[in-house]
Amino acid sequence: MEKINNILEICNLSIAYGPIKAVKEVNLEINHGEFVALIGANGAGKSSLLKSILGINKAEKGSIFFLGQDITRKPTDKIVSSGLSLIPEGHVIFSSMSVLENLQLGAYQNLADFEENLKRIFDYFPVLKDRSSQIAGTLSGGEQQMLSMGRALMSKPKLILVDEPSLGLAPKIVTDIFNILTELNKEGYAILLAEQNAKKALEGSHRCYVMKTGEIAMSGFSTDLIDDPKIRQAYLGGN
């Protein structure tokens, strides 16, 4: 059997909402165990790209391969069960259910080792353990974001897509969340992070793609990009 290096490969992907093209001919690749960042301004098409990987937005053209399999036209539940998970922007949780129920729902595609998974999640986010019987809507913003992450991890994904985890959170909590992401990556999860906070994203990631009006404007190793004058100018606030 041929060894597949990349875990996710996107070829010439285009997404359109009616006449508006949100993503144009994007090529992207993530290797096993890699932490890849996708930076760009508001409206650059980062979220559309992530949603289309999960099959929520339908791709107009192009194809998406996950672990060597074409998942472009597959329904979302099949994609999730094959080992992809999205942490959406803006704490999308089941707010009238308890924290535990939220996590149970996250395990929809992976009910087998539920207890073990749950223990793992509680290790990452001890605060969720204390509040496991609380109604999710009463959690604070940071806790909701952690719940959203915990829920995504319950399905034991091989690749985690993270969409704007820093949105609307206090700087300290943002730092915590990025630390957790780095830790997760060290444990072997591949991560694709879409983020407006370019500094944080570049510091944490191995490689980075820069998106601009639906296209990949630049890509490379994060350590190189962080010194690139154009990037500094556009995304890191001058010199």
Add this chain to the structure above:
Amino acid sequence: MEIFIAQLISGLALGSIYVLLVTGFNLMLLVAKIIQFAYPQIVVVSMYTCWWVLKLTGNKLIIILAGVSVSIILSLLSEPIFRKISSIEGVDINASFIASMGIAMIMMDIMSHSINYGFPVAFSPDWVGGNIFGYGLITVSKGQLFALLGGIIAVLIFFFLLYHTNQGRFFRAIAENRFAACLVGIPIIKTSIFSYLIVGILGGFSAILFSMLIGSASPWLGEFVALKMLAVSIVAGLGNLQGGLVCGLLLGIIEAMAIGYFSGSWSNVIAFAVMLIVVLMKPGGLFGIKI
């Protein structure tokens, strides 16, 4: 006082049927995101099926099976239509109301044309059963007992399913946040089809209990019941399952009391007038809209 107790019993029996109907209606609303106005017509068709099978055989099990399966089949048949409607871009929940109104019209007209020359059908006394308990004016008929017990059991099973099983959790997840449900990998369409199945079963049981309770059915029964079902769900707050329980029972009791204390034909007017006033005072429903 005796009248009061007698009417309370018959009101609770009637109310438990309304509860079953409203619960099914709300489930459709929450999970499939449609207004299933044709649901009571499905129940009436199922009652007609029971009546027809009853003429052929006396076997109660076969009658129940026939009634329930017809309701399930009709409910599942409507699924592709509603799924297609929901998938059209720029279409809101009103479209499903309009389409289900069309479906209701078709079913009503077919019943009033083809079955029993359009006359109301009466179930045999063997099916309806006589009084099993009597004390002065207070009587409990077999139909009332079955409606009350059947209704309570069905609702208990339904709520157990909803709150203590995985499938129920998926229902609630979809009802609460479709996008998040999609993200965690719940198959939306499959779960939605399952909800049509559950609603079909609930409809079938309501049909059987309803036919035992009132002992007759007519093509126009559906529109009356549809109106009451919609009214109850709006008075309670659209999509509010617990509110539906309370308001369904209350409507049954109000109607029975009106029958007990006023002349027959005005009882519906009183029930409707009460609901109309409540809706006018609280347009968002008594217990809040959950959709």
Add this chain to the structure above:
Amino acid sequence: MSEVTYYFLGFAGIYVLMGWALYLPYRVGQLNFLIVACMAITAYFGGFAAREWGWPFIVILIIGILFGATIAFIFSLAIGDAPCFTVVIVGLTSVFIVKTVIENWRTLGGTIGFFHIPGPNNMLAIIYSLLFLVGLLVFRIDHSRWGRAASVVFIDRDVAVTLGVDIKKLGMFFQIISCSIAGMAGILDAFLVKSLSPEFFTFSMIGYLMCILFVGGYTTMWGVILSAFFLQGIPLMFPSNIASWRLVIYGALLVIIILLRPEGLITRKMLWSIKIKSPRYITN
């Protein structure tokens, strides 16, 4: 003119009026079935006043319109900005209450009906001149700032609020106009048919009106005209054994139109493409 044509044209005209009465509140997303209740009440009032008290047609007509407006004003104080299905249920319950009251009211003929209403012999001229006037009014409302505000409310209530639209006032305005038109249609109906039956004002009538609005197209006022004539003509087009299934036909039409052309036969896009653009100079 044959009797069939006379009644066809008369009913089609009345249903265009009723279609517009349903169309206007749907501009703000409300399905106002109160119009059927208004129509029933004014029809019976008109018939009764003409036969028993001998009032002249024009007085009855004006009272009918005012009556519709008053009823709508009272109700709209509560449901002016209510969600669609709350308005639906208010309308439906009112229709059934009115129907039951009429059925049990012996002076009005009960379930048998109310007959021998005197009045003008040729109603067509009256119906169609009123139709023209109401059409002008609806057109004017559609192309006013009220109409534009309504379009915003239909699409997104929150946006409308941020634009400074008073949703409740707007809803009240449309409900009052709509019920006044329905009151007028009720009077016209009583004088066209010269007899009334409570069986007329039921669920099938509501279904029929829904069919007129949604098959024709709810985004413009013109769809109603097309479908009112078309649907009224269906029983005439087919032999009577098929025509007796008209409810099935209407129901099927409703389902099919929602599936295939959810905006109805005549849409705004279509009007634009044949260059009947809304005149720019009409503002305010």
